[in-house]
Amino acid sequence: MFQQHLLTEGFYEKVVSNANDSILITEADQIDTPGPRIVYAKQAFYEMTGYNEEEVLGKTPRMLQGAKTDRKELDKIRRRLEDNRSVKAELINYKKDGTEFHVEFIIAPIANEEGMVSHFLSIQRDVTEKSIVQKQMEDKELFSRTLLESSSDCLKVLDLDGGIRYINQNGVCILEAEDRSFFEGRKWESLWEEEELALVSNAVQQGLRGETVHFRAPANTSKSNLKWWDVMVTPVLDYNNKVVNILASSRDITSSVMATKKIEDSEKMLRQVADLMPGKVGIIADNKMPVFMNGAWVDYFGMTLEEVQAYGWTNFIHPEDLKQFMLLYQQAMEKETGLELECRILDRNKKYHWHIVKGVAIKNNGSQLNHWIYSSTEIQKIKDEDQRKTEFIKMVCHELKTPVTSIKGYTQMLLSIISGKWSVPLEKAAFENPLVRIDIQTNRLIQLINEMLDLSRLDENKLKLYPELFRIDELVKETLEDLQYINHRFTINLFCECQLSVYADKNRIQQVLINLINNAVKYSPGKNLVDISINLAGDNSHVVIAIKDDGIGIREEDQKKIFDRFYRAEGDSEKRFAGFGIGLFISKQIIEMHKGRIEVQSEENKGSVFSIYLPFHS
Numbered sequence: 001m002f003q004q005h006l007l008t009e010g011f012y013e014k015v016v017s018n019a020n021d022s023i024l025i026t027e028a029d030q031i032d033t034p035g036p037r038i039v040y041a042k043q044a045f046y047e048m049t050g051y052n053e054e055e056v057l058g059k060t061p062r063m064l065q066g067a068k069t070d071r072k073e074l075d076k077i078r079r080r081l082e083d084n085r086s087v088k089a090e091l092i093n094y095k096k097d098g099t100e101f102h103v104e105f106i107i108a109p110i111a112n113e114e115g116m117v118s119h120f121l122s123i124q125r126d127v128t129e130k131s132i133v134q135k136q137m138e139d140k141e142l143f144s145r146t147l148l149e150s151s152s153d154c155l156k157v158l159d160l161d162g163g164i165r166y167i168n169q170n171g172v173c174i175l176e177a178e179d180r181s182f183f184e185g186r187k188w189e190s191l192w193e194e195e196e197l198a199l200v201s202n203a204v205q206q207g208l209r210g211e212t213v214h215f216r217a218p219a220n221t222s223k224s225n226l227k228w229w230d231v232m233v234t235p236v237l238d239y240n241n242k243v244v245n246i247l248a249s250s251r252d253i254t255s256s257v258m259a260t261k262k263i264e265d266s267e268k269m270l271r272q273v274a275d276l277m278p279g280k281v282g283i284i285a286d287n288k289m290p291v292f293m294n295g296a297w298v299d300y301f302g303m304t305l306e307e308v309q310a311y312g313w314t315n316f317i318h319p320e321d322l323k324q325f326m327l328l329y330q331q332a333m334e335k336e337t338g339l340e341l342e343c344r345i346l347d348r349n350k351k352y353h354w355h356i357v358k359g360v361a362i363k364n365n366g367s368q369l370n371h372w373i374y375s376s377t378e379i380q381k382i383k384d385e386d387q388r389k390t391e392f393i394k395m396v397c398h399e400l401k402t403p404v405t406s407i408k409g410y411t412q413m414l415l416s417i418i419s420g421k422w423s424v425p426l427e428k429a430a431f432e433n434p435l436v437r438i439d440i441q442t443n444r445l446i447q448l449i450n451e452m453l454d455l456s457r458l459d460e461n462k463l464k465l466y467p468e469l470f471r472i473d474e475l476v477k478e479t480l481e482d483l484q485y486i487n488h489r490f491t492i493n494l495f496c497e498c499q500l501s502v503y504a505d506k507n508r509i510q511q512v513l514i515n516l517i518n519n520a521v522k523y524s525p526g527k528n529l530v531d532i533s534i535n536l537a538g539d540n541s542h543v544v545i546a547i548k549d550d551g552i553g554i555r556e557e558d559q560k561k562i563f564d565r566f567y568r569a570e571g572d573s574e575k576r577f578a579g580f581g582i583g584l585f586i587s588k589q590i591i592e593m594h595k596g597r598i599e600v601q602s603e604e605n606k607g608s609v610f611s612i613y614l615p616f617h618s
């Protein structure tokens with residue numbers, strides 16, 4: 001009868017016949033136990049539940065409920081129906097075979113002609129599939145959220161305008177904010193300082209274009225503490241590969257940046273210290289490439305580090321020393337020990353200088369060798385001094401040998417004469433020449449020994465002066481006469497028209513005069529003229545004795561050095577002329593002890609003028 005009644009109603013007929021959904025009509029009484037009786041079910045209901053008409057009609061929808069059916073939801077439905085109100089709900093129901101399914105339904109009360117609710121119409125839809133998909137999505141969402149929340153980095157999801165849609169809890173912490181509300185309605189860019197804005201907005205723009213961007217920049221936390229961030233900006237795409245959000249992941253790298261900065265600062269300081277050092281210090285990597293050279297090296301090579309790298313540092317080592325250098329280097333590499341050797345190294349003027357090179361291996365984390373620190377000290381002066389000393393000793397031996405051999409020869413000759421071996425009459429003439437020779441040679445020996453003694457006295461500051469007032473022009477004259485007596489070959493002219501006195505050690509001044517005049521004669525082979533002049537200098541404060549020869553002269557570079565001890569001008573003169581290289585050194589010291597000075601003017605192959613300046617005593 002109810003079916004009949006319904007079918008006469010146009011609206012319900014339409015609903016019932018057109019709806020693809022399952023439809024159920026129950027009576028409106030017995031909402032509680034045993035539940036409303038089903039009076040009509042549409043075919044779709046049977047298909048959905050697996051029950052047939054006989055099993056359904058006259059029963060209550062409770063037959064579909066089971067363990068997972070939400071009781072609270074049922075209560076809600078019941079309350080609404082008792083109030084004759086329609087209700088929408090979703091429940092887990094069970095089919096005839098026991099399988100559960102999700103059903104979404106609307107229940108509407110139906111009134112009879114008297115206006116009393118007599119039935120409930122329920123339209124149902126199996127939403128199992130939709131529920132599963134939704135559940136999966138919820139799971140996925142939860143998973144993603146858990147991932148974001150568990151990250152120790154600061155993760156932010158931005159919308160397409162750069163607004164912060166989400167920030168994880170760790171992000172809130174490392175940005176030192178009270179809670180998430182601090183970020184609500186804010187744009188990501190607002191968290192950065194002015195200087196970084198271009199970088200940040202560029203990263204966002206690239207993210208919007210679907211690119212991943214990485215950058216490092218400083219930014220303050222909400223409490224204005226400056227931190228350094230390592231940021232990765234990644235686009236979030238939908239299933240159409242369209243950018244829907246941007247993920248900004250920021251890692252706090254403040255401590256590592258600060259540590260690196262500390263290392264950089266201390267490295268910079270060490271470099272500055274190394275640059276200030278006068279010694280040469282460099283670092284070579286284990287691939288034999290120089291990686292650092294201090295200022296002293298750059299100055300010495302006249303090249304920058306890059307230029308030395310391109311040129312090859314081994315090219316600076318003298319070819320004769322390179323083999324030994326590489327051998328020791330190799331051995332030191334294998335044994336990981338230090339290395340020390342002497343070698344010649346080329347300077348910016350393409351001249352080699354002796355150096356003592358010391359190398360120390362530096363190990364990575366104290367275990368793996370990766371660098372060598374080299375320090376080099378120039379020892380050219382020491383080498384030169386050594387060389388000069390060796391030459392000096394050779395020369396002293398040679399110089400001693402000549403007079404001693406000569407004295408010995410004349411002594412033997414005299415003995416032979418006395419013993420009558422030679423048929424020479426025992427007259428004065430037979431003895432005179434050998435005795436004069438012996439005297440000359442003995443004087444040479446005495447001079448030599450005196451020079452040696454003076455040298456050691458000067459070394460020990462023990463050379464004493466015994467000054468007196470005397471006429472220097474007279475001393476020069478006397479000295480000339482003595483020297484002319486020994487050496488007749490030379491004409492020594494004296495130009496002096498005045499009488500000049502000095503307060504000085506007469507013997508020492510004569511020693512200087514003899515040395516300079518002898519040099520003038522010695523270094524003027526083939527010539528026979530020496531000019532000596534005595535004058536008062538400019539303001540009459542000094543007497544100047546100038547000794548001029550037209551001998552071999554002295555090269556400009558040697559002129560300063562000839563006053564150094566053991567220095568002898570290089571070249572032929574050293575071999576051609578006997579000498580020790582100490583005469584001028586002693587002369588200069590003696591004159592300076594008198595508060596005077598010695599100067600030289602000379603031109604190679606033209607001659608020299610040595611001038612002695614002594615304080616004038618009027």
Ligand code: ADP
Pocket residue numbers: 515519520523549551552553554562567568569570573574578579580581582583584585608
């Ligand atoms: P020595 O003559 O014994 O070598 P000195 O100290 O007197 O030592 O002189 C040093 C050097 O100065 C000499 O070796 C020589 O090269 C140079 N020299 C000195 N006097 C002259 C001179 N008048 N002319 C040229 N060279 C000179």
